[in-house]
Amino acid sequence: MVVGAIFAGGIGARMGNFDTPKQYLKLGTKPIIIHTIEKFFINPDIDEIIVLCPKSWIGHTCNLIEKSLGKTGRVSVIEGGATRNDTLNNALDYIDKTFGMDEDTIIVTHDAVRPFVTHRIISDNIKAAREYGACDTVVPATDTIVESLDSKQISSIPERKTLYQGQTPQSFKAKLLKEVCESLNEDEKKVLTDACKIFTIKNLPVKLVDGEVFNIKITYPYDLKVAQVMLEGADIND
Amino acid sequence: MINVLYRLVAPRMIEVAYSEINLNKPTLVVRPLYLAICKADQRYYQGMRSQAALKAKLPMALIHECVAQVVYDSGGTFKPGDKVIPVPNTPTQTDDVISENYLRTSYFRSSRYAGFLQDYIETSAQRVVKLSEGFNLEVASFTELISVSVHAITRFDRFSHSRRDTIGVWGDGNLGFITALLLHYMYPDSKLYVFGTVEEKLSYFSFADETFHVDNTGSSVCVDHAFECVGGAGSQSAIYQIIDHIEPEGTVSLMGVSENFVDINTRMILEKGLRLYGSSRSGVEDFHRTVDIMHKHPEIPHYFENLVGEVVSARSIKDIHLAFEHDFNRNYGKTVIKWEK
Numbered sequence: 001m002v003v004g005a006i007f008a009g010g011i012g013a014r015m016g017n018f019d020t021p022k023q024y025l026k027l028g029t030k031p032i033i034i035h036t037i038e039k040f041f042i043n044p045d046i047d048e049i050i051v052l053c054p055k056s057w058i059g060h061t062c063n064l065i066e067k068s069l070g071k072t073g074r075v076s077v078i079e080g081g082a083t084r085n086d087t088l089n090n091a092l093d094y095i096d097k098t099f100g101m102d103e104d105t106i107i108v109t110h111d112a113v114r115p116f117v118t119h120r121i122i123s124d125n126i127k128a129a130r131e132y133g134a135c136d137t138v139v140p141a142t143d144t145i146v147e148s149l150d151s152k153q154i155s156s157i158p159e160r161k162t163l164y165q166g167q168t169p170q171s172f173k174a175k176l177l178k179e180v181c182e183s184l185n186e187d188e189k190k191v192l193t194d195a196c197k198i199f200t201i202k203n204l205p206v207k208l209v210d211g212e213v214f215n216i217k218i219t220y221p222y223d224l225k226v227a228q229v230m231l232e233g234a235d236i237n238d
Numbered sequence: 239m240i241n242v243l244y245r246l247v248a249p250r251m252i253e254v255a256y257s258e259i260n261l262n263k264p265t266l267v268v269r270p271l272y273l274a275i276c277k278a279d280q281r282y283y284q285g286m287r288s289q290a291a292l293k294a295k296l297p298m299a300l301i302h303e304c305v306a307q308v309v310y311d312s313g314g315t316f317k318p319g320d321k322v323i324p325v326p327n328t329p330t331q332t333d334d335v336i337s338e339n340y341l342r343t344s345y346f347r348s349s350r351y352a353g354f355l356q357d358y359i360e361t362s363a364q365r366v367v368k369l370s371e372g373f374n375l376e377v378a379s380f381t382e383l384i385s386v387s388v389h390a391i392t393r394f395d396r397f398s399h400s401r402r403d404t405i406g407v408w409g410d411g412n413l414g415f416i417t418a419l420l421l422h423y424m425y426p427d428s429k430l431y432v433f434g435t436v437e438e439k440l441s442y443f444s445f446a447d448e449t450f451h452v453d454n455t456g457s458s459v460c461v462d463h464a465f466e467c468v469g470g471a472g473s474q475s476a477i478y479q480i481i482d483h484i485e486p487e488g489t490v491s492l493m494g495v496s497e498n499f500v501d502i503n504t505r506m507i508l509e510k511g512l513r514l515y516g517s518s519r520s521g522v523e524d525f526h527r528t529v530d531i532m533h534k535h536p537e538i539p540h541y542f543e544n545l546v547g548e549v550v551s552a553r554s555i556k557d558i559h560l561a562f563e564h565d566f567n568r569n570y571g572k573t574v575i576k577w578e579k
Contacts, residue, residue, distance in 0.1 A: 039239055
């Protein structure tokens with residue numbers, strides 16, 4: 001079984017003047033989160049979809065999904081957690097209790113605010129998770145990344161050709177991910193906020209999957225403007 | 239849902255564009271599996287159309303030949319995973335007399351409408367034709383081209399008189415091969431002559447009764463009806479030769495596209511009482527008939543496997559460019575894109 005887990009847990013604090021969590025803002029004719037859910041919904045390799053959002057937004061999210069896709073029976077909306085790790089754990093617990101979890105269960109985790117994800121990226125994630133146990137979607141870094149340990153001076157400049165920018169989806173064998181997450185102590189849990197990083201720390205392989213530069217994360221008002229321009233750029237021939 | 243399109247914005251320049259697909263209405267969404275490059279696409283890609291045409295049509299997603307997989311059908315006619323051939327022609331009106339592909343109001347993919355070079359193709363259950371499991375998908379990718387021949391042959395059946403002892407096909411390229419092979423199966427009692435310019439290509443027409451180099455036909459060769467599958471600069475000499483070798487009251491099916499006007503020997507058309515008719519593109523009925531013929535004669539797709547010149551896996555825009563460049567340098571066979579983007 002392959003389960004898509006759409007993380008909509010953020011409250012969108014970074015969206016500046018907007019009061020609505022960013023994933024519920026409209027892009028084109030629909031909220032961003034619906035665009036993202038639909039990408040998973042029509043992918044034949046995805047058996048079930050879980051949407052994890054703030055508790056107070058569950059009803060609203062269910063309404064939006066029903067309006068867009070009807071009563072599908074394939075999309076569940078549950079409460080996310082306070083942190084990304086908590087949200088991930090909620091997703092894993094839900095999968096375990098609802099569908100059962102075995103060696104073949106794959107979880108494809110994705111940010112609700114990346115609606116430009118493609119069919120190929122999702123398919124590559126599923127293949128890589130099956131083969132390697134874990135994978136991360138990345139694009140080669142284009143900017144030079146500068147490290148500063150004291151926020152005042154450069155401590156190092158890593159070689160750019162070895163650097164990538166992480167996107168989502170991140171995908172895993174669900175049972176393996178659950179075991180790895182449960183093996184973390186409280187201190188590790190506080191600092192290890194990225195599931196792929198957990199695998200790396202534990203010396204488990206994480207396969208790189210090619211992302212797309214346009215698979216942007218809509219975090220800031222600027223990103224939403226960019227996304228709107230991207231979508232409106234298609235002319236009437238299309 | 240946001241869809242991703244790969245559009246030609248200028249000759250040899252492809253950019254990403256985005257559009258919305260509304261799943262909250264009756265719709266069929268399919269994903270391309272294999273796409274085939276057509277000469278018309280290549281002319282856009284290389285900028286070999288007029289400036290006015292390029293200005294009017296671009297930016298536009300190219301390609302109108304593909305086989306796809308169903309991912310979503312709101313009506314439930316198809317199930318996810320079904321292999322289908324999307325029909326590139328989209329009529330906007332019905333007409334009891336004029337075929338859908340000749341209606342001036344119809345939209346054609348990669349001409350007046352976005353082509354198939356997309357993450358997902360939005361269409362309808364009425365505009366796709368289902369393939370049986372196990373069908374060769376590389377061959378299926380150019381079903382549209384095969385349907386163009388089927389359409390022309392259907393018209394031939396309507397327009398030509400009943401004496402069909404000998405049928406001639408001019409052109410030893412892809413369209414000539416497809417048309418000749420279909421005629422061989424659909425008119426098994428007729429003698430089939432093929433006329434071409436390259437001996438090696440002519441040798442591929444082993445199913446034909448005879449093949450002729452156009453420079454060495456002899457004066458005694460006659461055909462009752464003819465198909466012109468040459469196009470381009472060779473159109474004029476091919477049509478001239480057809481008129482020379484065709485029997486009175488024969489029909490000439492013009493199928494080759496030429497960017498330039500072609501002089502035709504009208505005196506002999508009048509003297510022989512010939513009937514010239516054009517055929518272009520095809521409609522959904524032709525697609526159904528094409529798939530039926532290939533299912534009925536499974537050896538036909540085997541012949542067409544030899545037309546697959548190269549399969550290029552496309553995971554990036556660079557790969558799409560590679561496919562078009564390879565295709566441009568190919569003088570025979572189809573370039574097929576395995577869509578992994």
